[in-house]
Amino acid sequence: xxIPEKSNSxxxxxxxxxxxxxxxxxxxxxxxxxxxxxxxxxxxxxxIFSKAVLLKxxxxxxxxxxxxxxRNDFRPEGTFEGIxxxxxATSLWRKRRLLIAEGAEIRKGxxxxxxxxxxxxxxxxxxxxxxxxxxxxxxxxxxxxxxxxEMLALLKGWIETEDFDExxxxxxxxxxxxxxxxSVTTAFDRYLEIRRITRSNASAGHQTDPSYLKKCKGVxxxxxxxxxxxxxxxxxxxxxxxxxxxxxxxxxxxxxxxxQLDRLLRYETTLQRDFDRTLSQLERQQRIRKGQPVSxxxxxxxxx
Numbered sequence: 325x326x327i328p329e330k331s332n333s334x335x336x337x338x339x340x341x342x343x344x345x346x347x348x349x350x351x352x353x354x355x356x357x358x359x360x361x362x363x364x365x366x367x368x369x370x371x372i373f374s375k376a377v378l379l380k381x382x383x384x385x386x387x388x389x390x391x392x393x394x395r396n397d398f399r400p401e402g403t404f405e406g407i408x409x410x411x412x413a414t415s416l417w418r419k420r421r422l423l424i425a426e427g428a429e430i431r432k433g434x435x436x437x438x439x440x441x442x443x444x445x446x447x448x449x450x451x452x453x454x455x456x457x458x459x460x461x462x463x464x465x466x467x468x469x470x471x472x473x474e475m476l477a478l479l480k481g482w483i484e485t486e487d488f489d490e491x492x493x494x495x496x497x498x499x500x501x502x503x504x505x506x507s508v509t510t511a512f513d514r515y516l517e518i519r520r521i522t523r524s525n526a527s528a529g530h531q532t533d534p535s536y537l538k539k540c541k542g543v544x545x546x547x548x549x550x551x552x553x554x555x556x557x558x559x560x561x562x563x564x565x566x567x568x569x570x571x572x573x574x575x576x577x578x579x580x581x582x583x584q585l586d587r588l589l590r591y592e593t594t595l596q597r598d599f600d601r602t603l604s605q606l607e608r609q610q611r612i613r614k615g616q617p618v619s620x621x622x623x624x625x626x627x628x
Contacts, residue, residue, distance in 0.1 A: 377414045379421075387417055398606060401613065408606040415599040422592055429584050433577025438570060458502035463555065466562050473555050475500055480548045483515070483541060490516055508547040515540045 374391070378384055391413040400409045449467040452459070463469040475496055482488045494516070501509045518537045579585065611618050 373414045411602045429580035434574045511544040515544045
């Protein structure tokens with residue numbers, strides 16, 4: 325009986341186990357077109373700059389799309405070329421961030437023009453109201469002008485309806501014009517005087533000519549109408565001037581102020597210099613890899 329020779333399966337298994345290791349050790353990357361296409365996304369998954377360059381709120385998908393587009397354009401081979409391409413993407417992404425910052429500076433200078441002017445007018449109004457001077461002399465402030473128009477209309481309404489408090493009316497008149505003012509205050513004083521005389525005669529059983537009181541009242545109402553019309557005309561002029569000022573400030577705000585503009589321009593110069601240097605390195609590296617002639621490097625040393 326012939327005894328079969330022992331199989332050297334253990335040796336074969338050792339050889340088969342060692343074979344993948346040797347293959348791995350001598351691997352040069354994917355050889356098929358399909359493998360090469362699949363390996364292109366490795367840099368997007370393991371980019372050394374992508375995690376550091378992106379801020380928390382910035383979209384990673386857009387950065388990956390930018391990096392993918394640059395890789396398709398330059399088709400880098402090897403780690404060094406891949407790093408250079410990713411450095412280009414980083415520079416362009418920072419340029420994107422710079423433009424967003426510039427837009428924010430412009431918005432800061434244009435979107436709050438109205439509110440800034442309103443706040444200044446309110447502050448000025450508070451200072452004017454603390455001063456006891458006549459309001460009609462300070463109508464360059466739009467809010468004070470509005471107050472004057474409202475108080476004159478209130479005064480007119482009191483006189484028209486005969487629902488008039490002389491003490492309160494005199495207080496309004498003094499606040500608007502001071503103790504001495506234009507013809508409207510003279511007519512106002514005359515009207516008050518005739519009212520007092522009429523009431524005094526009525527209490528004494530005497531009768532005064534009602535037409536004279538009516539005439540004084542008509543003169544005063546006409547003067548108040550003229551005063552209100554004059555202030556409304558000033559108001560229209562102020563509104564036009566304010567709109568023009570807002571438009572000018574808006575156009576001025578389209579360029580950031582000097583300190584911010586200088587900071588943005590210096591940062592842009594730095595980014596552009598870094599981009600140009602990286603692009604030059606990448607082009608040089610790819611020409612070396614392809615065996616193409618390379619321009620000599622120019623080293624410039626500047627000494628003071």
